[in-house]
Amino acid sequence: MVDRYSRALVLIPVVLALGAAASAHPQVALHQGLAGGSLLSTLLLYDALFRNPPVEPTARDAAVTALVGIGWLLTLVVL
Structure with missing residues (x-):
């Protein structure tokens, strides 16, 4: 039986590959697609690890959310 976390493990590399494939468009550079x-x-x-974890969430969820948000912000600044 395929559960939610197995699908997430399959979708992560698929989404990365789709980002790389988006660079085939002339307006999208490879680093932008990736x-x-x-x-x-x-x-x-x-989502798989912190919003809906396979175990009960802990008190450090707010810190992880802030860390992920900072990572997204840094990625947007680099673009």
């Missing part, structure tokens, strides 16, 4: 794919895969990973 950055977009990594943002979406980070969102999937964040």
